[in-house]
Amino acid sequence: MSNRQRPLNRQLLLLGTVPAILMFLVLLIFFTSVRLEDVRRDLFRSTQVIADNLAPAVEYAVVSGNHKALQQILERTLRRSDVAWIRVKDIGDTVVGLETGKGVFPDTGDFFVFNADILQQPLEMDSESDLDWFEPGLSSNSGALRVGSVSVAVSGSRLTAQRQEIIFTSFAVAVSVLIVTLLIINQIAHRISRPIQNLSGNVKKLMDGHYEQPDRSSHAAREIQDLEQNLSALAYHLEHLRSSREKTLKASEQARERAESASHAKSEFLAMMSHELRTPLNGVLGMLELVAEEPMTARQKDYMQTARRATEDLLTVISDILDYSRVERGTLTLEHRSFDLRQLIENCVATHRHDCESKGLELDLRFIGNWSDHPRVRGDSGRLRQVLAGLLENAIKFTEQGHVGVRSEWLAMEGNSIYLSCEVRDSGSGIPSEYLTGIFNSFEQVDSSASRRYGGTGMGLALIQRLIELMGGHIRVDSSLGSGSAFYFELPFECAGAAELESSTDYPAANRTITATPPETPAEPARAGQNAPLALVVEDNEVNQRVACALLRRFGFETISAENGEVAVKLVTESNHTYDIILMDCQMPVMDGYEATRCIRAWETAHGHDPLPIIALTADALPGTDRACHTAGMNDYLAKPVRKEKLRNVINRWIRLPETGADLP
Numbered sequence: 029m030s031n032r033q034r035p036l037n038r039q040l041l042l043l044g045t046v047p048a049i050l051m052f053l054v055l056l057i058f059f060t061s062v063r064l065e066d067v068r069r070d071l072f073r074s075t076q077v078i079a080d081n082l083a084p085a086v087e088y089a090v091v092s093g094n095h096k097a098l099q100q101i102l103e104r105t106l107r108r109s110d111v112a113w114i115r116v117k118d119i120g121d122t123v124v125g126l127e128t129g130k131g132v133f134p135d136t137g138d139f140f141v142f143n144a145d146i147l148q149q150p151l152e153m154d155s156e157s158d159l160d161w162f163e164p165g166l167s168s169n170s171g172a173l174r175v176g177s178v179s180v181a182v183s184g185s186r187l188t189a190q191r192q193e194i195i196f197t198s199f200a201v202a203v204s205v206l207i208v209t210l211l212i213i214n215q216i217a218h219r220i221s222r223p224i225q226n227l228s229g230n231v232k233k234l235m236d237g238h239y240e241q242p243d244r245s246s247h248a249a250r251e252i253q254d255l256e257q258n259l260s261a262l263a264y265h266l267e268h269l270r271s272s273r274e275k276t277l278k279a280s281e282q283a284r285e286r287a288e289s290a291s292h293a294k295s296e297f298l299a300m301m302s303h304e305l306r307t308p309l310n311g312v313l314g315m316l317e318l319v320a321e322e323p324m325t326a327r328q329k330d331y332m333q334t335a336r337r338a339t340e341d342l343l344t345v346i347s348d349i350l351d352y353s354r355v356e357r358g359t360l361t362l363e364h365r366s367f368d369l370r371q372l373i374e375n376c377v378a379t380h381r382h383d384c385e386s387k388g389l390e391l392d393l394r395f396i397g398n399w400s401d402h403p404r405v406r407g408d409s410g411r412l413r414q415v416l417a418g419l420l421e422n423a424i425k426f427t428e429q430g431h432v433g434v435r436s437e438w439l440a441m442e443g444n445s446i447y448l449s450c451e452v453r454d455s456g457s458g459i460p461s462e463y464l465t466g467i468f469n470s471f472e473q474v475d476s477s478a479s480r481r482y483g484g485t486g487m488g489l490a491l492i493q494r495l496i497e498l499m500g501g502h503i504r505v506d507s508s509l510g511s512g513s514a515f516y517f518e519l520p521f522e523c524a525g526a527a528e529l530e531s532s533t534d535y536p537a538a539n540r541t542i543t544a545t546p547p548e549t550p551a552e553p554a555r556a557g558q559n560a561p562l563a564l565v566v567e568d569n570e571v572n573q574r575v576a577c578a579l580l581r582r583f584g585f586e587t588i589s590a591e592n593g594e595v596a597v598k599l600v601t602e603s604n605h606t607y608d609i610i611l612m613d614c615q616m617p618v619m620d621g622y623e624a625t626r627c628i629r630a631w632e633t634a635h636g637h638d639p640l641p642i643i644a645l646t647a648d649a650l651p652g653t654d655r656a657c658h659t660a661g662m663n664d665y666l667a668k669p670v671r672k673e674k675l676r677n678v679i680n681r682w683i684r685l686p687e688t689g690a691d692l693p
Contacts, residue, residue: 040220044213052206060198067190071182072140078111079144079180086116087146090124090176102127110186112139115179116146124176138184146176294353305346306647307569310669312339314575317672343669348491351414355494362499366524367409368402369438369448370395376413377434380420389424390431397437405446405521411495412519416450418492419515423454430455430512444523453514459507467505468493492517561608561686565589566596566624567645568616572668576611576645579672583679584686585609592616593624600640601631607640608683612662614646614653621646622660629661639663641682645670 082105089098102114106127116125149172316336324332354360377393384391416434423432435451459467468489496503500520507513563585567573577587588605590596593616600607610628614621625642632639644657647668654665664678679685 040217041210041214044217045210048206048209048213052202052209056198056202060195063194063198064191067194068187071187071190072142075111075140075180075182076142076144078105079142079178082114082180083144083146083178086125086178087148087175090116090118090146091148093124095124098125099127110182112181112183114181116176117179118176119174121177139181140184140187141179141181144178144180145174146178147172148175304647306343306668307572309339309343309346310647311569311571311575313343313669313671314572314579318575318578348488351495352491355491355498360498362408362411364406365409366404366406369405369521370399370401370403372409372413373416373434373436373450376416377420380417380424383421383424384432387424387427388429389427392431392433394433394435395437396435397439399436399438403438403446404524405448406524407519407521408499411499415492415495415517416452418488419452419517422488423452423456423513423515426513427454427456441520446521446523448519448521449516450518451514451516453512455512458509458511459505459513460509464505464507468503560584560586561683562586562588562605564596564599564607564610566593566610566616566621567613568592569613572613572645572670576670576675579670579675580611582672583676593619593621593627596624597627597631600628609679610640610642611645612642614644614657621662622656625660625662643678643682 082101085105086098086101088094089101098116102116102125105111106114106129111129113126113128115123118124313336316332316339319332320329320336351360373395374393377391381391420432420434431454433451433453435453437449439447439449441447493503496517496519501518503515503517505513505515561584563580565573565576565580565587567576567589568591573589573591577589580587585608588599588607590599593612595618596610596612597619599605600610612621612625619627621644628642629639631637639661641664642662644654644662644665645668646653646657646665653667657665663682666674666678676685
């Protein structure tokens with residue numbers, strides 16, 4: 029563990045303890061060795077003194093041969109000291125006296141022996157007085173005669189015991205001192221580390237978002253107190269910042285809620301506008317379609333076609349606005365259905381051939397590379413058609429003379445996928461280089477005069493770019509002023525099996541949710557007196573009601589109409605009529621189509637009837653409408669405006685159209 033990983037308190041203890049222990053060991057060894065040496069020296073010196081003092085005491089006994097007196101002296105000496113044994117020898121090295129302690133054998137064991145010679149001192153008396161020999165001036169070394177020796181022994185175990193006692197005592201005292209020292213060091217370490225730990229805890233509180241004033245240490249060092257003061261200032265500043273941030277977040281949350289509310293209101297407004305705009309357009313287009321089948325002069329047909337084209341253009345603008353709004357909100361969803369790629373491109377180009385002919389333009393379509401007759405892919409055919417149609421409409425609109433060309437090729441990619449590369453080129457006025465960078469910006473045209481001259485919202489290319497990017501592709505433009513423009517886009521598609529049925533038709537983008545059916549045979553209306561199928565039309569708008577009924581009668585149906593869902597439920601559950609199909613508007617007063625469908629399904633389940641085909645008719649083209657229809661129990665979904673062929677295809681999927689003769693009025 030590194031020093032950075034150890035707590036400060038432990039580091040301080042370590043810094044104080046290691047020197048203390050080292051000093052303890054050094055002092056213990058030093059003083060113990062000194063004490064041991066002192067004990068040994070004292071023992072040796074005291075024993076030698078005993079031997080030196082005993083030698084003159086036994087002089088007379090040795091010289092006179094008084095063994096009894098010698099024995100008494102030795103016994104007294106042995107009894108009053110720690111001597112193990114005493115041995116006295118005469119001049120001939122013969123043992124004349126031996127006294128031992130109990131259980132002590134002089135020739136065995138560990139002993140320290142100290143010797144002293146027994147000297148016989150001659151007496152010298154001055155002639156002036158016979159008593160001068162008692163004075164201290166008597167010489168002990170002059171002419172002394174050695175008459176024997178004294179050996180005094182002490183046991184080594186005595187020294188060992190003293191040494192052990194000294195070591196134990198020294199160690200006990202040293203350990204006690206060390207413990208006291210460690211306690212003092214620990215107290216000092218706590219006194220130093222506690223304020224720092226308080227600082228660390230206060231910093232952690234700040235990190236956790238607790239900005240109250242931190243605790244202050246009253247006995248901390250001046251530097252620590254300065255840190256605590258700065259930390260208190262930081263806590264105050266952070267508390268102020270948090271308060272400001274909370275106010276900002278609260279304001280942001282309120283702004284977000286207002287934005288979400290506004291977005292929801294915008295979505296509701298778009299749904300309402302979609303319904304309100306498509307409803308009258310449905311009536312206009314339906315009536316124009318009915319009028320187109322009536323006998324008319326050439327001028328009347330021209331007027332009618334002009335009115336129909338203008339209405340379809342208005343519907344296209346409405347659809348573009350709704351699509352752009354969905355893309356901006358991220359609510360636009362793509363379909364993934366099988367379709368014939370080459371046929372879609374051919375049909376899309378063919379629908380613009382009349383516009384080119386009316387302006388005297390040449391329209392050219394080329395397929396480059398190895399194209400099969402019916403290459404089938406999976407993807408959103410409606411969005412691809414919308415992109416290609418938008419580029420063609422722009423090319424035709426901005427080209428006064430010359431040609432418009434479409435070139436398409438595909439490249440096989442890894443796995444079961446291809447890459448479609450398509451070019452739409454025109455010989456129009458072109459785009460100045462300074463405007464190319466912003467050509468795909470929303471609501472932007474080359475200049476303001478273009479809007480006045482050619483019309484348009486300036487939203488088409490922006491929507492096209494977003495649709496292409498949403499499908500995983502990209503688009504670019506190559507143009508210069510006076511030499512025309514060329515738009516290139518590339519899109520990935522998944523290859524589809526040849527046996528898959530086509531599930532999207534070449535209808536306008538507003539009705540891309542409608543699926544196609546196998547080719548149908550023309551149906552004629554029912555003749556009077558025949559058992560014609562009965563259809564219930566539930567529609568609150570009178571014009572749309574009349575259009576739907578007229579179209580159904582041309583398919584050979586008899587029709588009954590209802591102005592809201594409540595009336596429709598009564599007609600189904602209480603009348604004696606047996607209906608073959610129901611066309612149900614979704615948004616109606618009193619009871620909408622969703623609730624009416626649920627009531628009808630509940631009645632069918634309760635009475636054991638087979639479910640009637642219910643086709644939803646709605647002007648609401650926003651995402652989720654088709655899902656809501658199926659959830660309510662409807663069988664199919666048809667967006668307004670309702671066209672004759674679209675209605676025929678949907679009906680053919682659920683019931684067989686009657687084979688009839690002439691049209692009914």
